Amino acid sequence: MDTSIQARFVMLGVLFAGAMIVAFANLRLALFLLLRKKVSLAGKIVWPSLGVLIALSVFDAVKVEPNRIQITHHIIRTSKLPAGSRIRIAHITDIHLIRIEPREIQMINRTTREAPDVIVLTGDYTIVKNRESTSHLRQIALRLSAIAPVYAVEGNLDIECDLIALRQGGARVLNGWTAIKSKDGKAEIALAGMSWHPNSMLPKLPTGYARLYKVCLCHKPEKFDLTAKSGIDLLLAGHTHGGQVRLPAFGALIPHKSLVGKYQSGMYEKQGRLLYVNRGIGLESPPAPQIRFLCRPEIAVIDVVGIGN
Numbered sequence: 001m002d003t004s005i006q007a008r009f010v011m012l013g014v015l016f017a018g019a020m021i022v023a024f025a026n027l028r029l030a031l032f033l034l035l036r037k038k039v040s041l042a043g044k045i046v047w048p049s050l051g052v053l054i055a056l057s058v059f060d061a062v063k064v065e066p067n068r069i070q071i072t073h074h075i076i077r078t079s080k081l082p083a084g085s086r087i088r089i090a091h092i093t094d095i096h097l098i099r100i101e102p103r104e105i106q107m108i109n110r111t112t113r114e115a116p117d118v119i120v121l122t123g124d125y126t127i128v129k130n131r132e133s134t135s136h137l138r139q140i141a142l143r144l145s146a147i148a149p150v151y152a153v154e155g156n157l158d159i160e161c162d163l164i165a166l167r168q169g170g171a172r173v174l175n176g177w178t179a180i181k182s183k184d185g186k187a188e189i190a191l192a193g194m195s196w197h198p199n200s201m202l203p204k205l206p207t208g209y210a211r212l213y214k215v216c217l218c219h220k221p222e223k224f225d226l227t228a229k230s231g232i233d234l235l236l237a238g239h240t241h242g243g244q245v246r247l248p249a250f251g252a253l254i255p256h257k258s259l260v261g262k263y264q265s266g267m268y269e270k271q272g273r274l275l276y277v278n279r280g281i282g283l284e285s286p287p288a289p290q291i292r293f294l295c296r297p298e299i300a301v302i303d304v305v306g307i308g309n
Contacts, residue, residue, distance in 0.1 A: 081187050096282025110299060
């Protein structure tokens with residue numbers, strides 16, 4: 001993460017700290033005025049309520065939301081799969097692991113309950129590069145691989161030790177194309193891994209895959225223009241964390257293109273092709289504040305359902 005982005009997150013942390021100070025100051029002022037009986041009836045309601053609301057919002061952002069993973073379900077119907085067939089994809093991204101903690105255990109357990117046919121990971125696995133973090137990443141890969149086949153691509157924070165840990169845990173780091181079948185064998189899709197680097201290109205599609213529903217994994221969503229033009233049916237990406245802090249009717253509080261960009265979170269469509277941007281599991285590394293607000297961690301469960309020709 002570059003210095004300008006770190007500065008923005010530090011400013012965000014200052015804002016939240018300021019909000020907490022304002023909340024407690026409001027409560028103390030309201031209590032003082034109530035005791036002195038120098039406040040109107042409206043003031044007796046508004047000031048304490050405002051202080052409580054701000055305090056609860058800060059508590060939610062710091063303690064609650066970062067640890068409440070949300071499962072989002074999405075159904076995509078296609079004539080490229082036989083009628084009645086289905087393949088379920090669990091999409092996990094931006095784990096930002098330091099060590100295995102309750103959030104990571106929750107991630108594994110909730111993925112297990114969704115019974116996916118395949119699990120895909122789209123980068124940024126650890127934020128601390130040491131033996132402990134890579135050992136824990138390997139354990140996560142082992143646990144996920146026991147649920148379903150795991151395919152991964154590199155994120156902008158990842159180095160070789162992260163990719164080695166994934167491979168040792170049974171995940172396949174994907175740099176080209178492969179065919180994936182559902183557990184019942186009725187549905188088959190083509191899956192590609194693509195580098196996030198600005199000048200990277202889409203791997204060449206094998207001739208036999210042209211008829212299949214095509215899914216591409218890439219850490220950053222900016223490749224959507226390329227994949228849509230190339231006939232990729234669905235691009236799965238992360239990187240943005242959804243902004244981590246969102247406001248109603250506004251979106252990401254810091255929508256700078258180097259952090260969040262044009263595609264913040266959720267499903268996008270272009271020329272009949274789709275992009276899904278996952279909000280991720282983890283948080284930006286310090287000195288960025290460890291918060292989420294109206295932007296819970298996410299596991300996206302995508303059912304690609306066949307409708308036949």
